[in-house]
Amino acid sequence: xxxxxxxxxxxxxxxxxxxxxxxxxxxxxxxxxxxxxxxxxxxxxxxxxxxxxxxxxxxxxxxxxxxxxxxxxxxxxxxxxxxxxxxxxxxxxxxxxxxxxxxxxxxxxxxxxxxxxxxxxx
Amino acid sequence: xxxxxxxxxxxxxxxxxxxxxxxxxxxxxxxxxxxxxxxxxxxxxxxxxxxxxxxxxxxxxxxxxxxxxxxxxxxxxxxxxxxxxxxxxxxxxxxxxxxxxxxxxxxxxxxxxxxxxxxxxxxxxxxxxxxxxxxxxxxxxxxxxxxxxxxxxxxxxxxxxxxxxxxxxxxxxxxxxxxxxxxxxxxxxxxxxxxxxxxxxxxxxxxxxxxxxxxxxxxxxxxxxxxxxxxxxxxxxxxxxxxxxxxxxxxxxxxxxxxxxxxxxxxxxxxxxxxxxxxxxxxxxxxxxxxxxxxxxxxxxxxxxxxxxxxxxxxxxxxxxxxxxxxxxxxxxxxxxxxxxxxxxxxxxxxxxxxxxxxxxxxxxxxxxxxxxxxxxxxxxxxxxxxxxxxxxxxxxxxxxxxxxxxxxxxxxxxxxxxxxxxxxxxxxxxxxxxxxxxxxxxxxxxxxxxxxxxxxxxxxxxxxxxxxxxxxxxxxxxxxxxxxxxxxxxxxxxxxxxxxxxxxxxxxxxxxxxxxxxxxxxxxxxxx
Numbered sequence: 001x002x003x004x005x006x007x008x009x010x011x012x013x014x015x016x017x018x019x020x021x022x023x024x025x026x027x028x029x030x031x032x033x034x035x036x037x038x039x040x041x042x043x044x045x046x047x048x049x050x051x052x053x054x055x056x057x058x059x060x061x062x063x064x065x066x067x068x069x070x071x072x073x074x075x076x077x078x079x080x081x082x083x084x085x086x087x088x089x090x091x092x093x094x095x096x097x098x099x100x101x102x103x104x105x106x107x108x109x110x111x112x113x114x115x116x117x118x119x120x121x122x
Numbered sequence: 123x124x125x126x127x128x129x130x131x132x133x134x135x136x137x138x139x140x141x142x143x144x145x146x147x148x149x150x151x152x153x154x155x156x157x158x159x160x161x162x163x164x165x166x167x168x169x170x171x172x173x174x175x176x177x178x179x180x181x182x183x184x185x186x187x188x189x190x191x192x193x194x195x196x197x198x199x200x201x202x203x204x205x206x207x208x209x210x211x212x213x214x215x216x217x218x219x220x221x222x223x224x225x226x227x228x229x230x231x232x233x234x235x236x237x238x239x240x241x242x243x244x245x246x247x248x249x250x251x252x253x254x255x256x257x258x259x260x261x262x263x264x265x266x267x268x269x270x271x272x273x274x275x276x277x278x279x280x281x282x283x284x285x286x287x288x289x290x291x292x293x294x295x296x297x298x299x300x301x302x303x304x305x306x307x308x309x310x311x312x313x314x315x316x317x318x319x320x321x322x323x324x325x326x327x328x329x330x331x332x333x334x335x336x337x338x339x340x341x342x343x344x345x346x347x348x349x350x351x352x353x354x355x356x357x358x359x360x361x362x363x364x365x366x367x368x369x370x371x372x373x374x375x376x377x378x379x380x381x382x383x384x385x386x387x388x389x390x391x392x393x394x395x396x397x398x399x400x401x402x403x404x405x406x407x408x409x410x411x412x413x414x415x416x417x418x419x420x421x422x423x424x425x426x427x428x429x430x431x432x433x434x435x436x437x438x439x440x441x442x443x444x445x446x447x448x449x450x451x452x453x454x455x456x457x458x459x460x461x462x463x464x465x466x467x468x469x470x471x472x473x474x475x476x477x478x479x480x481x482x483x484x485x486x487x488x489x490x491x492x493x494x495x496x497x498x499x500x501x502x503x504x505x506x507x508x509x510x511x512x513x514x515x516x517x518x519x520x521x522x523x524x525x526x527x528x529x530x531x532x533x534x535x536x537x538x539x540x541x542x543x544x545x546x547x548x549x550x551x552x553x554x555x556x557x558x559x560x561x562x563x564x565x566x567x568x569x570x571x572x573x574x575x576x577x578x579x580x581x582x583x584x585x586x587x588x589x590x591x592x593x594x595x596x597x598x599x600x601x602x603x604x605x606x607x608x609x610x611x612x613x614x615x616x617x618x619x620x621x622x623x624x625x626x627x628x629x630x631x632x633x634x635x636x637x638x639x640x641x642x643x644x645x646x647x648x649x650x651x
Contacts, residue, residue: 015446023453084441086434086486104445104479107452 005047006030007118010040010066011055011082020053020110027111028120037061041069050118052079053101056091067095078117133166137281140166144288152296153188156289157197160190163265163285167278170268171243174253174289176261177215181205184215184261208234214250218259220283221250222274226266247272251282255293263289315396315416319369321409323348335416340389345370353386368400372412377401382419395423433489440482448475484611487544488596498538498624505533505567505574508543513565516550522560525550533569535645537625542645545618549578549641552614556601557582557638573627574647579640585633593631594619618643 007029009020017033024031032049034040038061040052056063063081070076078098083091085102092100099113140162149155160172173189186201205212214221214231223229226248227236239245247267253260263286265274309316315332317325323345328336342348345364354362364370368378378400386393400414451472454460460468506529513525535542546565553563561581568575585593589600599612619629622643633639 013442013446016442019446019449023449026453084438086437103441104448104475107449 008049037066149292155292171266528566553580
């Protein structure tokens with residue numbers, strides 16, 4: 001059985017990945033990150049995270065393709081779409097995501113949505 | 123020269139014949155008709171010289187439009203007689219009655235003309251009849267007899283007066299033709315295609331541009347042919363059915379003002395966009411035809427789309443870097459180990475990133491709404507609840523303010539909820555930002571029979587009187603470059619009013635510098651089903 005836990009951050013911007021890792025770690029979460037959908041799928045071979053923070057526009061495999069790849073599974077972790085689109089709720093609905101966070105976001109909003117789906121490890 | 127020797131009856135018949143011939147001819151060419159009149163009257167009244175003179179508007183002179191000399195069989199024009207030289211003759215003309223001077227060289231009205239005019243031409247008797255045009259004296263039809271003096275009979279006067287009436291008709295017809303030509307020149311040169319449709323929707327008249335459009339379509343004179351050859355789509359790209367084209371709607375009495383239609387010419391597959399205006403033409407209650415005007419706006423529409431796409435892409439690309447800058451700045455401001463020198467720098471980065479975010483939000487909105495592209499999805503919206511929600515949204519910003527919502531009863535409008543809320547948010551956001559010292563911000567709703575008025579009042583800095591008439595302009599910022607400048611693109615009020623107007627409402631304000639502003643938004647009430 002796969003080991004559970006943590007938050008998987010999927011975004012092609014390394015600075016944003018690093019920023020999210022720093023923030024989420026400071027909130028007490030275990031964080032792994034991936035630069036696109038394919039890397040995220042590879043990462044999930046080892047373990048399923050509690051939550052996926054997912055950017056939509058990425059090279060190699062974008063957010064839509066990543067979600068389609070997960071559709072075949074019996075279960076998948078909750079997904080929060082991280083998007084710069086003018087209509088973030090619409091984006092989330094397109095891929096049946098559990099939540100959304102529009103860029104740029106407030107620290108409080110990030111903390112609020114993450115805590116809805118995951119608990120800190122310590 | 124031979125005088126007619128048959129009896130009075132024959133002469134009268136001939137005169138009637140002349141009148142009849144002149145009356146039935148096309149009189150639109152004034153000069154030609156004048157020639158015909160002077161020739162006809164010379165023959166019918168057996169006069170050597172006949173002429174038509176035009177009185178100048180100031181009454182100081184008469185100018186010869188046409189002078190026919192029978193012996194020479196030719197026409198001349200251009201001679202001028204001045205009132206200062208012949209004051210008695212001009213007073214007689216000014217009376218607008220027939221001047222029948224049997225003895226022209228001694229007659230009080232015409233004897234001034236003797237030396238310079240009458241003797242020069244050998245004239246002994248004269249008869250002038252007034253010509254009228256559009257209710258005013260135009261000039262005179264003049265008969266000048268050469269040879270032994272002649273007594274003008276009342277039949278002569280009547281005949282001459284009839285010819286003067288024909289001259290009036292010619293002037294009117296000429297005037298009409300000039301107006302028609304001017305109008306044709308306008309219709310033929312404007313950059314719009316003009317069609318006239320009959321009651322069945324068949325094209326019965328076009329200007330050259332419209333004719334070229336029909337050519338481009340490969341025909342399409344009747345409505346059925348047109349629907350076969352051209353696909354009509356509305357601004358949102360939905361296909362327009364045969365009974366909903368602009369022309370059809372105007373045949374039912376509607377005036378269509380400036381709607382965008384996208385036309386697909388099926389023969390070639392070419393697509394073009396037109397701004398369509400159409401209006402019914404009525405005969406009493408009956409609509410007998412419709413005028414349709416199409417302005418080609420293909421380039422404008424394409425450019426508008428490009429503009430929106432560029433703005434949206436820009437805004438999108440800005441968001442991730444701003445998220446990083448803003449996020450780190452917020453994070454650093456919470457760290458306990460920052461030095462006293464670093465703290466204001468971090469605070470400045472945080473403020474700058476917030477301003478950037480506001481600019482991006484503005485860009486996103488203006489790219490979405492820009493100029494005629496706002497589509498409303500209406501639903502019943504209860505305003506009291508919506509205003510409370512706006513107040514909750516604004517509360518974190520209103521650090522020095524008291525937000526008061528004054529909504530005594532539930533009142534609903536039919537509106538696009540997110541757009542309407544966006545508009546009210548803009549007003550409340552402004553009220554807070556432009557009252558830096560705080561005070562009450564009152565959000566109220568006042569329903570009447572047909573309307574609802576939402577108002578947002580602040581006790582802030584107000585709008586300078588000389589800026590007030592521009593306050594709703596896109597990209598206008600009343601406080602730009604002043605200590606009250608709080609940033610932004612200057613689109614908030616433009617957007618808010620645009621949203622109100624698209625809902626069939628209006629927006630206005632009252633403001634006094636130093637005392638605050640109140641913005642009002644009127645919306646039509648929802649119809650209760």
